[in-house]
Amino acid sequence: MSIFSDLPSLLALHISHISLKQAQALQAYFGSLNHALLASKEELSTTNILKPQQLNRWFETERPKRVEEAMLWGEQTGQNWLPFGDAHYPDLLQTIDDAPLLLATRGRFELLQDPQIAIVGSRHASKQGTLIAKDFAQHLSSQGLTITSGLALGIDAAAHQGGLQGIGKTIAVVATGLDRIYPAANQTLGRQIAEEGVMVSEFPLGTKPLAYHFPKRNRIISGLSVGTLVVEAALKSGSLITAKIATDQGREVFAVPGSINNPQAKGCHQLIKQGAKLVESGQDILEELSTQLQRSLTPQSMDLFETNQNQTIQKLSPPSQAAILEHIGYEPIGMDELVVLSKQPVYEIQSQLMLLELSGTIEALSAGRWRRLN
DSSP states (O other): OOSOOOHHHHHHHHHTTOOHHHHHHHHHHHSSHHHHHHSOHHHHHHHTOSOHHHHHHHTOTTHHHHHHHHHHHHTSTTEEEEETTOTTSOHHHHTSTTOOSEEEEEEOGGGGGSOEEEEEEOTTOOHHHHHHHHHHHHHHHHTTOEEEEOOOTTHHHHHHHHHHTSTTOEEEEOSSOTTSOSSGGGHHHHHHHHHHSEEEESSOTTOOOOTTHHHHHHHHHHHTOSEEEEESOOTTOHHHHHHHHHHHTTOEEEEOOOOTTOGGGHHHHHHHHTTOEEOSSHHHHHHHTHHHHHHHSOHHHHHHHHHHHHOOSSOOOHHHHHHHHTTOOSSOEEHHHHHHHHOOOHHHHHHHHHHHHHTTSEEEETTTEEEEOO
16 A cells, blocks of 8 residues: 555645655655645745745645545546555556656556557657557557557657557556646547546646646656657657656667658657667567566566467468468558458458567558568
């Protein structure tokens, strides 16, 4: 059980934007958070733990009402508050220096304990960039990894969409309260994530999308994940902030290269120069992270991951796999073309494709396409 088990007291601190370290200091000073909440403004001020703006929020007359509203929100189906140290609070996130005091979740909060890959990038991504992000996310999710991103337009949205198509699903870490979905263009996607994956925020209900919240949010995206992949990013992109935070947190950073003439690829190229690993497929990431994934997977999710890696639909002879492989090149090809070229039934082609994918020979892309890896 978390040392912060008094949820109403935690919500009172949460609404006042009190950090985990400040909450720990208050608990140590007063003996409990409840005693801290009963202290006068003068007494709290003399502790030098809180900033003046936090003190003002602490003594706002609306605070009790907002705490009650937050408690009621957490009682709704699929909505939860996870305090630091709680059994359901994500283990990896607890290891970062500035872990959130409290997380609000909408959806399948158990996904927070699953191994995750963060995929981030430009809001103004090219069509090719969004396809690449979606393909990476779908492939990694099909292998049992959860895709974590920030629900922004462009690369983030494509990553979430790809993640939803696999068994790993997706996590959206947002920079607002969970009583709203931002941006408005992602309303439908956000609702789908809340139903099939999970939405997460460290901000109180009612929090608006303020500019300085987004860099703060980024540390949670990287903190939840064993690695961060950047797909298209300009030199001053917020995605580079996420990548730097990931490096500081001791997590792996990957980048997809692009054209030297594409300004949205400049950030990725800079990351590669600084030591990020250049990747061309989801399989590159799986191979690079194999050791870390084994350490981070729980026994239950490890079983799922290994089953997904090793299971076969049916026994097929190598010749039948070779027959279909001769029609798959390094450019994407769809099922319709494979049926025409191979003259085999769809169910048999699907079985062969599954085995070829599991062996790492090909990879599945979005829209029912495949391409050869080696």
